Amino acid sequence: MLKKMRWRFIGAAMAAFTAVVLTLLCFVNLWNYHSVTDQQDEALLRLMETETQKMPFSPGRGTPPFDDWSHFSPEVQYSLRFFAVHYLSDGEVLRVNQDFIASISKSDAETYADTVLESGKAQGYESGYRYLVDTTEDETVVLFLNSEREIQTMRSLLWITLAIAAVCLVVVFGLVVLFSRRAITPYLKNMEAQKQFITNASHELKTPLTAISTSADVLALEYDEDEWVHNIQTQAGRLSKLITNLVTLSRLDEEDPFPVRTEFSLSDALWEISEPFVSLVQAKGKTYTQDIADGLSVTGDRTAIQQMVSILLDNALKYSPDGGSISLTAQRSGKKAEITVSNTVDAAQTDTSRLFDRFYRVDPSRQRKGEGSGIGLAIVKSIVIAHQGTVSVTSDLRATRFILTLPKHGD
Numbered sequence: 438m439l440k441k442m443r444w445r446f447i448g449a450a451m452a453a454f455t456a457v458v459l460t461l462l463c464f465v466n467l468w469n470y471h472s473v474t475d476q477q478d479e480a481l482l483r484l485m486e487t488e489t490q491k492m493p494f495s496p497g498r499g500t501p502p503f504d505d506w507s508h509f510s511p512e513v514q515y516s517l518r519f520f521a522v523h524y525l526s527d528g529e530v531l532r533v534n535q536d537f538i539a540s541i542s543k544s545d546a547e548t549y550a551d552t553v554l555e556s557g558k559a560q561g562y563e564s565g566y567r568y569l570v571d572t573t574e575d576e577t578v579v580l581f582l583n584s585e586r587e588i589q590t591m592r593s594l595l596w597i598t599l600a601i602a603a604v605c606l607v608v609v610f611g612l613v614v615l616f617s618r619r620a621i622t623p624y625l626k627n628m629e630a631q632k633q634f635i636t637n638a639s640h641e642l643k644t645p646l647t648a649i650s651t652s653a654d655v656l657a658l659e660y661d662e663d664e665w666v667h668n669i670q671t672q673a674g675r676l677s678k679l680i681t682n683l684v685t686l687s688r689l690d691e692e693d694p695f696p697v698r699t700e701f702s703l704s705d706a707l708w709e710i711s712e713p714f715v716s717l718v719q720a721k722g723k724t725y726t727q728d729i730a731d732g733l734s735v736t737g738d739r740t741a742i743q744q745m746v747s748i749l750l751d752n753a754l755k756y757s758p759d760g761g762s763i764s765l766t767a768q769r770s771g772k773k774a775e776i777t778v779s780n781t782v783d784a785a786q787t788d789t790s791r792l793f794d795r796f797y798r799v800d801p802s803r804q805r806k807g808e809g810s811g812i813g814l815a816i817v818k819s820i821v822i823a824h825q826g827t828v829s830v831t832s833d834l835r836a837t838r839f840i841l842t843l844p845k846h847g848d
Contacts, residue, residue, distance in 0.1 A: 442621055443617045443618060443621060446613075446617050446620060446621055447610075447613050447614060447617050450613045450617075451606070451609070451610055451613060454606070454609050454613075455606060458602045458605060458606065459602070462598050462599070462602050465594070465598055466591070466594060466595050466598060469591060469594050470591055473587045473590070473591060474567070477567040477582060477584055477587060478560065478567070478569070480517065480582060481560075481567060481568075481569040481580055481582050482569070484517070484519055484521075484580055484582065485569055485571050485578065485580050488521045488523075488534065488571075488578050488580060489571060489573070489578055517537065517582065517583075518537055518538045518582070518583035519537050519538060519580065519581060519582045519583060520533065520534060520535040520537065520538045520541050520546050520580075520581050521533070521534040521578055521579065521580045521581070522534075522546050522547055522549075522550035522578070522579045523576050523577070523578050524550075524554075524576060524577040524578075524579070525575075525576055526574065526575060526576065526577075530547055531576060533546050533547065538583065546581075549563060549564065549566065549568075549579075549581060550579040550581075553568050553570060553579050554570070554577070554579065558570070562584065562588075563581070565583065565584060565585040565588060566581040566582060566583055566584055567581070567582045567584040567587075568580060568581045568582070569582075643677075643680065646673060646676060646677055646680070649669065649673050650670070650673045650674070650677070653666055653669040653670045653673060654670070656669075657670065679812070685744075685816055697738075698736050698737050698738060699736065699737075699739070700734055700735070700736045701734060701735070701736075701737075701739045702732075702733070702734050703733040703734055703735045703742070703767065703774055703776075703843070704729050704730065704731055704732060704733045704734075704767065706739055706742060706743050707727075707729050707743075707746060707765065707767055707776070708729060709743065710743050710746055710747050710750070711727055711729075711750075711765060714747075714750050714754075717754060718754060718763060721754060722759060722760060723754070723757060723759075723760065723761050723762060723763060724761075724762040724763070725762070725763050725764070725765075726762065726763075726764045726765075727764065727765040727766065728764075728765075728766045728767070728768075729765070729766070729767045730767055730768050730769060733767055733768075733769065733774045734774075735774055735824070735843045735844070737824045737843070738824075741820045741823075741824075742820065742824070742843070744816070744820070745816070745817050745820040745821060745841070746765070746776060746778065746841075748813040748814070748816060748817050749778040749817060749839050749841075750763070750765065750778060751813070752778075752813060752814065752839075753778055753779070753780035753837075753839075754780075756780060756782070756837070757780035757781055757782070758781065758782065758783045761780060761781040761782075762780070762781050763778075763779070763780045763781075764777075764778070764779050764780075765777070765778055770842065772844065773826075773842045773843060773844050774842070774843045774844075775840065775841070775842050776840070776841040776842075776843070777838055777839070777840050777841075778838070778839045778841075779836045779837065779838040779839070780836060780837055781835065781836050782832065782834075782835070782836060782837050784834070789830045789831070789832055792814055792830055793814045793815055793817070793818040793828070794815065817839075817841075821841055821843070824843055824844075825844055826841060826842050826843040826844060827841070827842045828840070828841050828842075
């Protein structure tokens with residue numbers, strides 16, 4: 438249990454930290470992307486004005502109406518590399534302005550422009566260039582601004598932030614692992630104190646309870662049909678069962694509740710617990726059927742698995758209606774053994790998600806009648822998990838079914 442709790446704590450801590458790191462990483466890179474793109478778009482707008490008004494662009498000298506480049510660095514105007522393709526309204530190329538770039542030929546410029554016009558977008562990125570499309574009645578201008586340096590800067594920032602995030606995650610993971618035991622120590626101490634209390638209380642209660650049960654049995658010999666004596670015996674038995682279940686549940690919370698595990702015949706174990714159950718079912722006026730495959734075997738604690746199935750059978754007997762039916766099946770399912778305990782119902786269970794919670798009862802009125810404590814299904818879940826198995830429940834208008842799967846069955 439300690440190991441599972443530590444890794445749950447580590448997983449939760451790392452998930453929270455990872456979410457924070459990813460949020461910061463996305464924020465930084467998106468902010469940088471928008472900042473760079475906005476600057477590129479503003480430069481494109483200034484250059485587009487000179488293109489559409491047929492005014493020559495002259496770096497360093499005010500070119501109306503853009504005589505203010507004050508919020509750009511002084512070198513920006515000298516480092517701009519751009520080209521433009523002008524189209525007539527009928528789609529014919531009017532002219533290509535490639536005076537401020539040497540790496541693009543006229544045919545290349547036209548190819549880039551055709552690709553952009555086919556995409557139907559007014560602005561965006563195309564092969565390392567930021568472009569802007571301006572359409573008037575007379576012509577369409579596609580302006581490209583070389584953005585390779587800016588794109589490389591954005592990529593570099595992305596890789597740097599990813600590297601920093603990875604290093605932070607590794608460092609924080611190491612620190613969380615290092616201090617995780619200290620962080621969960623108070624909880625473990627509380628759990629240990631709780632288990633110790635249950636153990637001590639059970640020992641203290643068993644002695645007077647045994648005396649009460651023995652006295653009631655002696656009284657029953659003399660007053661066999663006395664209602665009060667019978668009630669004492671019933672409640673003493675119920676209390677004894679409750680104490681036993683609490684101790685069992687406390688033991689199942691240990692890291693390895695079944696240190697000694699052996700391979701045994703699951704088929705034989707199920708037959709053993711089903712034989713005495715038949716008479717109980719018949720006494721209640723209900724029907725019982727079973728289908729247990731031969732040769733099933735699992736590795737684990739035989740007594741615990743028998744207890745687990747017995748709890749489900751008792752639960753089925755308790756919650757099936759008068760004249761209802763109960764069934765037990767055990768079959769191979771791939772590399773696992775599958776056990777199903779089902780019982781007919783008057784109405785489907787509307788909420789099955791909490792059935793395995795400790796002290797939870799579907800019908801609280803049954804507690805007042807002395808029927809169950811809400812611990813049985815919690816014990817079932819703990820036992821099946823300790824054996825690396827699974828347990829699930831389904832319910833419809835016909836029946837409620839508990840399905841157990843246990844690994845390592847024999848052929």
